[in-house]
Amino acid sequence: MTQAETNYPKQEPQKVTRNDLPLSCPRPGEALAGLHPRVYLPIEKTGSATCPYCGARYQLSD
Numbered sequence: 001m002t003q004a005e006t007n008y009p010k011q012e013p014q015k016v017t018r019n020d021l022p023l024s025c026p027r028p029g030e031a032l033a034g035l036h037p038r039v040y041l042p043i044e045k046t047g048s049a050t051c052p053y054c055g056a057r058y059q060l061s062d
Helices: 003-007
Strands: 014-016 048-050 057-060
Touching: none
Parallel strands: 014 057
Antiparallel strands: 048 057
C-alpha cells in the first residue's frame, strides 16, 4: 500500500480515453493542480494507473 492510498479514501477510477494520453495527474484544469507536482502515469499497458501522490485512480476506457 502506498502513502497516497493510506492518506486518501478510495475513489472510483476516472475514465480516460486514448485521446487523453499522455495521462498526467493532476489533469489540466483539475482542482488538484496546485496540490502536488504533475506526474505522468503509464496506463497504456495495463489499462489502469494510480497516482502515487494523491491516490487518484484512472481507467482506460478504450
